[in-house]
Amino acid sequence: MRPVAVLGIGQTIIDELWDKSLREIAGDAAIKAMQDSGVEHPEGLFIGNMLSPLIGGQNQLGAFIADWVGMWQKEAVKTEAACASGAAAFRAGLMAVGSGEMDSALIVGVEKMTDNVGHDVTSALATAADADYEVEQGVSFVGLNALIMRRYMYEYGWKHADFAPFSINSHANAVHNPFARLREKITLQQFEKSAMVATPINLLDASPIGDGAAAAIIVPAEKVNSFPGRPRILVTGSASATDTIAVHSRKDPLFLSAAYLSSKRAFEMAGIDQCEIDFFELHDAFSIMSALSLEACGFAYRGEGPRLALDNEIRIGGKLPICTRGGLKARGHPVGATGMYQIVEVVQQLRGECEETQVDGAKIGMAQNIGGSGATVLTHILKAD
Amino acid sequence: MRPVAVLGIGQTIIDELWDKSLREIAGDAAIKAMQDSGVEHPEGLFIGNMLSPLIGGQNQLGAFIADWVGMWQKEAVKTEAACASGAAAFRAGLMAVGSGEMDSALIVGVEKMTDNVGHDVTSALATAADADYEVEQGVSFVGLNALIMRRYMYEYGWKHADFAPFSINSHANAVHNPFARLREKITLQQFEKSAMVATPINLLDASPIGDGAAAAIIVPAEKVNSFPGRPRILVTGSASATDTIAVHSRKDPLFLSAAYLSSKRAFEMAGIDQCEIDFFELHDAFSIMSALSLEACGFAYRGEGPRLALDNEIRIGGKLPICTRGGLKARGHPVGATGMYQIVEVVQQLRGECEETQVDGAKIGMAQNIGGSGATVLTHILKAD
Numbered sequence: 077m078r079p080v081a082v083l084g085i086g087q088t089i090i091d092e093l094w095d096k097s098l099r100e101i102a103g104d105a106a107i108k109a110m111q112d113s114g115v116e117h118p119e120g121l122f123i124g125n126m127l128s129p130l131i132g133g134q135n136q137l138g139a140f141i142a143d144w145v146g147m148w149q150k151e152a153v154k155t156e157a158a159c160a161s162g163a164a165a166f167r168a169g170l171m172a173v174g175s176g177e178m179d180s181a182l183i184v185g186v187e188k189m190t191d192n193v194g195h196d197v198t199s200a201l202a203t204a205a206d207a208d209y210e211v212e213q214g215v216s217f218v219g220l221n222a223l224i225m226r227r228y229m230y231e232y233g234w235k236h237a238d239f240a241p242f243s244i245n246s247h248a249n250a251v252h253n254p255f256a257r258l259r260e261k262i263t264l265q266q267f268e269k270s271a272m273v274a275t276p277i278n279l280l281d282a283s284p285i286g287d288g289a290a291a292a293i294i295v296p297a298e299k300v301n302s303f304p305g306r307p308r309i310l311v312t313g314s315a316s317a318t319d320t321i322a323v324h325s326r327k328d329p330l331f332l333s334a335a336y337l338s339s340k341r342a343f344e345m346a347g348i349d350q351c352e353i354d355f356f357e358l359h360d361a362f363s364i365m366s367a368l369s370l371e372a373c374g375f376a377y378r379g380e381g382p383r384l385a386l387d388n389e390i391r392i393g394g395k396l397p398i399c400t401r402g403g404l405k406a407r408g409h410p411v412g413a414t415g416m417y418q419i420v421e422v423v424q425q426l427r428g429e430c431e432e433t434q435v436d437g438a439k440i441g442m443a444q445n446i447g448g449s450g451a452t453v454l455t456h457i458l459k460a461d
Numbered sequence: 462m463r464p465v466a467v468l469g470i471g472q473t474i475i476d477e478l479w480d481k482s483l484r485e486i487a488g489d490a491a492i493k494a495m496q497d498s499g500v501e502h503p504e505g506l507f508i509g510n511m512l513s514p515l516i517g518g519q520n521q522l523g524a525f526i527a528d529w530v531g532m533w534q535k536e537a538v539k540t541e542a543a544c545a546s547g548a549a550a551f552r553a554g555l556m557a558v559g560s561g562e563m564d565s566a567l568i569v570g571v572e573k574m575t576d577n578v579g580h581d582v583t584s585a586l587a588t589a590a591d592a593d594y595e596v597e598q599g600v601s602f603v604g605l606n607a608l609i610m611r612r613y614m615y616e617y618g619w620k621h622a623d624f625a626p627f628s629i630n631s632h633a634n635a636v637h638n639p640f641a642r643l644r645e646k647i648t649l650q651q652f653e654k655s656a657m658v659a660t661p662i663n664l665l666d667a668s669p670i671g672d673g674a675a676a677a678i679i680v681p682a683e684k685v686n687s688f689p690g691r692p693r694i695l696v697t698g699s700a701s702a703t704d705t706i707a708v709h710s711r712k713d714p715l716f717l718s719a720a721y722l723s724s725k726r727a728f729e730m731a732g733i734d735q736c737e738i739d740f741f742e743l744h745d746a747f748s749i750m751s752a753l754s755l756e757a758c759g760f761a762y763r764g765e766g767p768r769l770a771l772d773n774e775i776r777i778g779g780k781l782p783i784c785t786r787g788g789l790k791a792r793g794h795p796v797g798a799t800g801m802y803q804i805v806e807v808v809q810q811l812r813g814e815c816e817e818t819q820v821d822g823a824k825i826g827m828a829q830n831i832g833g834s835g836a837t838v839l840t841h842i843l844k845a846d
Contacts, residue, residue, distance in 0.1 A: 077560040097593065099593075126520060129515050133588055135541060135589050136543040136706065137541075138542055138837060139704070143703070143704075143706050143710070149703060149722055152542075152701075153540055153549045153837070156538075156539045158521040158524075164538045171560045171562055174562070175556045176560075200514075203514050203519055203521075207517060207519040208482065316536040316537075316538065318528070318532075318533075319524070333534060337534055447521055448521050451524035451528075452523060452538070
């Protein structure tokens with residue numbers, strides 16, 4: 077695969093965007109990315125989306141959004157891998173440009189969750205789990221994560237409050253992100269008193285849903301120089317791996333083996349190891365996922381994920397800043413769009429555009445997007461060249 | 462993109478498969494393709510599916526089916542482009558192998574339409590059209606095609622019976638395809654007396670839905686020799702294009718511009734033109750689509766699509782045999798699987814495995830898969846090397 081670079085990015089605020097339709101939200105992010113990149117006519121469009129058929133009654137988002145953003149007649153397709161749809165679309169675009177099939181691609185992660193012509197959101201999200209063996213038993217998506225968290229606390233002796241620093245960090249960073257859904261700090265006391273959702277997961281362990289879209293334009297790395305003034309942000313690592321879809325089928329439900337494998341491959345492809353990562357946009361859909369992701373990617377020993385947060389090493393300026401723009405927890409989690417928000421945020425850091433939450437001297441950033449309870453995991457590593 | 466070859470194929474019968482779940486259907490085709498190819502552990506899995514979230518309550522089919530077919534931990538993802546989902550997944554796999562990201566990929570098109578835990582099939586299929594501007598007005602998918610057909614008949618002076626040869630041909634060929642849904646010949650008289658669905662489309666203009674899966678294993682062309690005895694079936698052309706999602710937005714609703722563009726690009730990539738195509742698996746979801754597809758791909762002049770059929774040139778032995786295994790009309794149309802059935806059938810022809818419906822000396826075959834009413838169109842050209 078030839079080297080690929082991110083030339084432009086765009087995103088919308090994540091919120092309940094009642095006055096915007098799915099196509100308008102996607103279009104807003106797409107047009108921003110086109111303008112940011114200087115590429116007016118990308119050759120292909122890759123959409124990441126999970127819920128539009130269920131919630132909006134709309135399939136075929138490739139042609140649907142190509143039409144809306146003026147990419148008439150261009151190749152366009154949708155990729156779905158539950159909450160990892162955004163990164164999966166990014167990787168599809170990467171392979172299209174990397175293979176030489178096209179010289180530019182627009183990737184858009186988009187989700188419209190709050191006005192709903194079809195299913196309710198909880199049952200729609202449950203389609204990420206195993207319909208026959210999990211959902212049929214009445215397990216919701218939060219329920220599955222609650223079971224994992226409870227087992228983790230039992231196995232390794234952590235208290236619920238030990239997970240608080242993850243959420244506190246994400247909220248602290250989101251304050252400075254104009255696109256974030258929850259731009260407010262939270263305290264340990266608030267975390268402890270927050271309403272229970274599914275024991276032990278409470279409201280402040282869980283990320284908020286929302287409407288939003290994030291987009292990027294990618295081109296072959298060798299073409300960046302033909303766009304004067306654009307920074308060279310290379311995609312140096314990209315990998316995807318899966319695990320059993322049902323959590324109960326895993327040898328060890330406390331180890332995200334797909335996160336382990338996809339990060340391992342991405343590190344190999346980039347030719348680096350963990351210590352060279354300057355910051356990590358991880359998939360904190362629930363606080364337990366932050367701990368498991370850090371462990372699976374080799375940033376913490378098994379069972380020690382919360383330690384990094386308790387030691388204050390995940391903040392801006394710490395050893396491994398995570399969720400520097402607010403993460404899923406506070407920036408928000410418009411499911412199929414999230415993976416693209418992470419990519420956009422990595423690019424923002426590598427360009428040095430993050431002001432109060434800028435990671436000093438950030439050269440290499442990593443993003444990890446998780447579908448289901450760890451069933452599909454994509455890891456990307458980007459580098460400022 | 463490095464050259465890619467199809468090494469193995471598999472398919473299930475298309476029917477109401479009440480005793481099989483979606484994962485079992487997909488698994489049956491996948492395992493057949495693995496066995497046929499000799500590739501026991503493909504490196505990546507690409508699923509084409511449209512309706513599973515709506516009808517089966519199941520998303521994330523990549524991980525879901527990877528798990529079921531023993532592709533543990535492997536990269537897996539789903540691609541959706543309405544009824545073109547199958548070919549879109551094939552193209553995604555092609556770019557993955559073609560880019561060098563992997564050395565083998567399994568592509569499975571799968572659909573389970575007849576037992577339904579969610580939406581009814583008609584409203585689920587309507588998600589391929591524009592939810593805001595078409596479906597909202599009460600137009601069903603057949604309805605849109607009926608409007609196109611009526612306009613075509615008015616514009617070019619064809620009678621309804623002039624479309625009969627398309628359906629008669631598909632049914633005649635399906636008789637010899639053990640995987641076909643409707644293995645029975647039909648007559649002109651039956652065609653004319655068939656029950657009306659949406660004027661002028663009657664039951665024998667329309668393809669039957671069904672459950673089914675079709676699969677292929679692809680590898681870099683240079684690796685075929687390491688599988689002794691396997692024929693070299695090269696993918697020499699692959700292209701995708703889109704049109705406006707709403708039919709009313711098109712300059713000319715009677716011209717499938719995305720079919721035109723994707724076939725043009727596929728011809729260019731293959732370095733051939735129309736006259737070198739030995740047979741054509743086209744997307745006869747409705748008989749009108751056969752005519753429009755032939756015209757858009759340059760096999761017939763504008764408004765002359767039915768002529769080729771009336772002149773008996775589309776049968777086995779004719780100038781351009783189409784739907785040699787029964788097409789959507791009689792083999793059946795399990796929507797997200799259809800594109801992969803077409804690929805599998807092209808491979809069968811190129812291998813000379815079609816017995817009664819074998820196209821003599823078939824060396825180059827073409828498949829075209831259409832999503833929506835022409836909104837996403839993929840064209841593939843395969844060649845026996």
